Amino acid sequence: MAHGANTTAAHSFGLDTVDEAAPSGVENRPVTAGDLPAVSALHARVFGPGRFARTAYRVREGTPLISPYCRGAFRRGELLAALRMTVVAIGESSPHLMLGPLAVAPEVQGQGFGQALVTEAVAAARSSGIGVIILVGDMPYYGRFGFTPAPRGQFQFPGPVNPARILALEATPGAMAASSGLVRGL
Numbered sequence: 478m479a480h481g482a483n484t485t486a487a488h489s490f491g492l493d494t495v496d497e498a499a500p501s502g503v504e505n506r507p508v509t510a511g512d513l514p515a516v517s518a519l520h521a522r523v524f525g526p527g528r529f530a531r532t533a534y535r536v537r538e539g540t541p542l543i544s545p546y547c548r549g550a551f552r553r554g555e556l557l558a559a560l561r562m563t564v565v566a567i568g569e570s571s572p573h574l575m576l577g578p579l580a581v582a583p584e585v586q587g588q589g590f591g592q593a594l595v596t597e598a599v600a601a602a603r604s605s606g607i608g609v610i611i612l613v614g615d616m617p618y619y620g621r622f623g624f625t626p627a628p629r630g631q632f633q634f635p636g637p638v639n640p641a642r643i644l645a646l647e648a649t650p651g652a653m654a655a656s657s658g659l660v661r662g663l
């Protein structure tokens with residue numbers, strides 16, 4: 478094979494690892510319990526102390542700290558970026574996901590780490606029966622993944638949220654129209 482590539486690694490491409498990133502020593506993989514201290518430290522660095530006051534944190538309160546959709550980017554064991562995905566109900570329907578927080582270490586921002594983690598998590602959600610992925614965030618960033626502004630009033634949160642920042646992506650066809658109401662963590 479060209480370039481002396483390791484064929485085992487070349488054939489193991491999937492959601493658990495991203496071999497495309499292997500030359501730089503970066504591995505994208507699900508977050509485990511052992512990663513949680515590093516995730517907390519990254520959140521503190523990126524978002525600061527005000528982060529706990531956000532309404533999105535209220536949705537996540539009391540939910541497991543890790544879902545199967547949480548992902549991190551690691552280089553030589555060091556956490557560079559982390560994406561939390563929380564399984565939620567919307568009104569009476571589930572399972573859906575709430576995306577966030579997404580945090581990329583300041584020294585590696587703008588290098589594609591955020592995009593890779595979101596792309597992988599969306600793919601995993603699409604292939605495993607998740608209805609809708611919602612988030613509170615910037616349309617100019619999340620629009621590239623297929624998120625669109627949610628119709629006003631469709632999703633309610635347990636606290637104040639700027640309605641223009643409520644974005645949603647339909648992971649299963651038809652799920653958007655079938656989901657409305659209060660977003661609550663499961």
Ligand SMILES: CC(C)(COP(=O)(O)OP(=O)(O)OC[C@H]1O[C@@H](n2cnc3c(N)ncnc32)[C@H](O)[C@@H]1OP(=O)(O)O)[C@@H](O)C(=O)NCCC(=O)NCCS
Pocket residue numbers: 523577578579580581582585586587588589590591592593614615616617618
């Ligand atoms: C915002 C953030 C998650 C993006 O991840 P990243 O790995 O740095 O960015 P990526 O390399 O994936 O994407 C870079 C692109 O996103 C754009 N971008 C970054 N942040 C943006 C924002 N808030 N709004 C719009 N576009 C944004 C960049 O301009 C760049 O655009 P280009 O592809 O057209 O050049 C990361 O910078 C971060 O953690 N920032 C601080 C925390 C934060 O604001 N989090 C928001 C999510 S809760």
